[in-house]
Each structure stands twice: as structure tokens, then as C-alpha cells.
Amino acid sequence: EAGVTQFPSHSVIEKGQTVTLRCDPISGHDNLYWYRRVMGKEIKFLLHFVKESKQDESGMPNNRFLAERTGGTYSTLKVQPAELEDSGVYFCASSRQETQYFGPGTRLLVL
Amino acid sequence: QKEVEQDPGPLSVPEGAIVSLNCTYSNSAFQYFMWYRQYSRKGPELLMYTYSSGNKEDGRFTAQVDKSSKYISLFIRDSQPSDSATYLCAITISSGSARQLTFGSGTQLTVLP
Numbered sequence: 448e449a450g451v452t453q454f455p456s457h458s459v460i461e462k463g464q465t466v467t468l469r470c471d472p473i474s475g476h477d478n479l480y481w482y483r484r485v486m487g488k489e490i491k492f493l494l495h496f497v498k499e500s501k502q503d504e505s506g507m508p509n510n511r512f513l514a515e516r517t518g519g520t521y522s523t524l525k526v527q528p529a530e531l532e533d534s535g536v537y538f539c540a541s542s543r544q545e546t547q548y549f550g551p552g553t554r555l556l557v558l
Numbered sequence: 559q560k561e562v563e564q565d566p567g568p569l570s571v572p573e574g575a576i577v578s579l580n581c582t583y584s585n586s587a588f589q590y591f592m593w594y595r596q597y598s599r600k601g602p603e604l605l606m607y608t609y610s611s612g613n614k615e616d617g618r619f620t621a622q623v624d625k626s627s628k629y630i631s632l633f634i635r636d637s638q639p640s641d642s643a644t645y646l647c648a649i650t651i652s653s654g655s656a657r658q659l660t661f662g663s664g665t666q667l668t669v670l671p
Contacts, residue, residue, distance in 0.1 A: 451601070480658065490602070490646070492658035503658060538601055545590050545650065547659060549601035
């Protein structure tokens, strides 16, 4: 069974630019989550999809962040415009129920 | 106060030592407890999970939960250099349904050969 995949693995952009991160969950997992770890902090929840619907987006920091999940399959997280404080590692996870399986993360650096 | 507190370490032990990693939490609604292992430049990998107070063993790893004290532990017996990684406790409110995880900050462990 293939694991959670994320693309790109790294992204370096300038402040004010737009970046789109992609996550492909494990096949058959209806639940998809986005988390973020900024430097020196713990991994924090951003949002949770059940199939194509947003179940919980309480962790989204502001309206510069837009997440979508097309047809309940892969998900994208767009940051527009990016700010310096958005730098960090963005993780995606998927699950059938409680047990969440994480992807390798996308390392985002905003200069 | 953070919902989950974890000693960040770093922790350095000789090969073969018993390692104890710990977290405390503040919300008594937390029901489902997990330990993840994260190698450098990789995503968190689930090691163990448990719902209930008491011990759960899997090979060299034992997860312990004390809900009355809001305290969880992970013990690693006969530690190996390959166990060198960051260990994260993660907790969620519900069992039987999917919810967000609340993470500790992670403990960086180095096992010296």
C-alpha cells in the first residue's frame, strides 16, 4: 500500500509570491489533514477534510491560506501571498479512523 | 499553558540503555494517545497507540498511560543506534472517529554505539 505523498518536497519563494502544496492520501482514506511545524515549535493542526468537505478548519492561521480537496482525493494547500512567518514544514496526513499516517512533508522557505 | 508538554531533550544514551520519554497533558477529554517517531527530514511515523490507562507493549517499545495523572510515557528497551530520532507524543479527544491531533514538541533521542 502506497503511503501519503506530498509535492514538492521543498519550495523556496519570495515574500508576496504564491505557493501551492499538494497531498495525495492513502487510497481509501476519507480523512485528510494538514499540519504545520514552524521553526522551534510543535506540529500544529491546520484543517481536516472528510472526503471533499472541510470538517474542521479551526487551525488555519488566516485567509491567505486556502485548502481544497477535489473529489475527495488529493488535496492542495495554497498560500497567497506568502509571508516570512509562513516558513516551516507542512505535513499532510490521512486516516480511515483515528490512526493518522503522515507524509514526508513540504519544506517551505519564504525569503 | 500548552495542552501537551514534552521535554525537548536532547537525550543521549549508550546503546542497550532503557529510554524513558514522557508527556503530560492538561485536557481530561483526551482519550486516544499515540507515539510517533520522526527521523531527520522525514514525516512522523506511528509507533504505538492506545486508548486506555495501563501498559501496551510492542517488541522493545512499551507505551504507558496514566489518565488520573494525565501522564503518558514511552519506554524503549535495549535501545539501538537506529532508534536515534525525534519522538513525538500526540493526543486526540475522541476515540471511534477522526479528529485533529495535538502534539508535544518532541524529544530528540541519540543512542550512541
